[in-house]
Amino acid sequence: MRTLVVGDIQGCADELSDLLLAVGFVAGSDRLVSVGDLVNRGPKSLEVLRLVRDLGGETVLGNHELYLLSVVAGLSLPLVAGDSGRVEDTLDAALAAEDLPELLDWLLDRPEPVVRTGPWITVHAGLPPAFRLPEDADAVNQAVQAAWCSGRPLAERVELIRSDPRVRTLARLRYCDAAGRMPADDDAIDPPGFRPWFELREPGPLIAFGHWARLDPERARRADLRFLDTGCVYGRQLTGWLVEEDRLISVPARRTYWPLPR
Numbered sequence: 001m002r003t004l005v006v007g008d009i010q011g012c013a014d015e016l017s018d019l020l021l022a023v024g025f026v027a028g029s030d031r032l033v034s035v036g037d038l039v040n041r042g043p044k045s046l047e048v049l050r051l052v053r054d055l056g057g058e059t060v061l062g063n064h065e066l067y068l069l070s071v072v073a074g075l076s077l078p079l080v081a082g083d084s085g086r087v088e089d090t091l092d093a094a095l096a097a098e099d100l101p102e103l104l105d106w107l108l109d110r111p112e113p114v115v116r117t118g119p120w121i122t123v124h125a126g127l128p129p130a131f132r133l134p135e136d137a138d139a140v141n142q143a144v145q146a147a148w149c150s151g152r153p154l155a156e157r158v159e160l161i162r163s164d165p166r167v168r169t170l171a172r173l174r175y176c177d178a179a180g181r182m183p184a185d186d187d188a189i190d191p192p193g194f195r196p197w198f199e200l201r202e203p204g205p206l207i208a209f210g211h212w213a214r215l216d217p218e219r220a221r222r223a224d225l226r227f228l229d230t231g232c233v234y235g236r237q238l239t240g241w242l243v244e245e246d247r248l249i250s251v252p253a254r255r256t257y258w259p260l261p262r
């Protein structure tokens, strides 16, 4: 049995199929783990959710899954073509899917919906400097699964999850300061007083992460990091990490689905 940890897919179902083919992925025997952001901006979000679920895959919550939840719960309005100033979403097919409730349960009703622990760590964006393993991971995972399974109305459950500052940080962190504070502008490049989160953590267990298509992979080249977001939706590559062989493998995007911001 092999394990493939795949970077940000963002609706690029064709490239996910290409990557599975490239590694000779054996359904039913090999294991698939996603770093999150399965959906949005690419063309086939629903197909990606179904494919990863049907392969028995696991994922952690990315910011785009949190956004999908917000839209489903009526807490955010979906962005449509023509909205001025903001790019549109590509979640329509997922939002209309009859099996969306089952797909959301698959995302959230699991023991480790936010941070996957074990021989290595899987998280969407990163871990702040003081985040303790496994205690803090256990606490946020339990909080999110408990909220999702609380039986409360959907909007209340999603609000509980998306307003949890730990969830927000783990799904969005790029730069922070020594206290774990993030810059006001999420998209700023090298904001003064802040550093990439991994430069502020002591070396520790190996962490697989994504969420940062503009990060130079050389900057994250470290024995205890596997950085997997190579910007497939932006026309670059989809990358996976074959854990047992400790090998990165990438397939090219079939086209540019979205402009890389800035």
Ligand SMILES: [Mn+2]
Binding pocket: 037, 062, 063, 064, 124, 171, 210, 211, 212
């Ligand atoms: Mn992300």
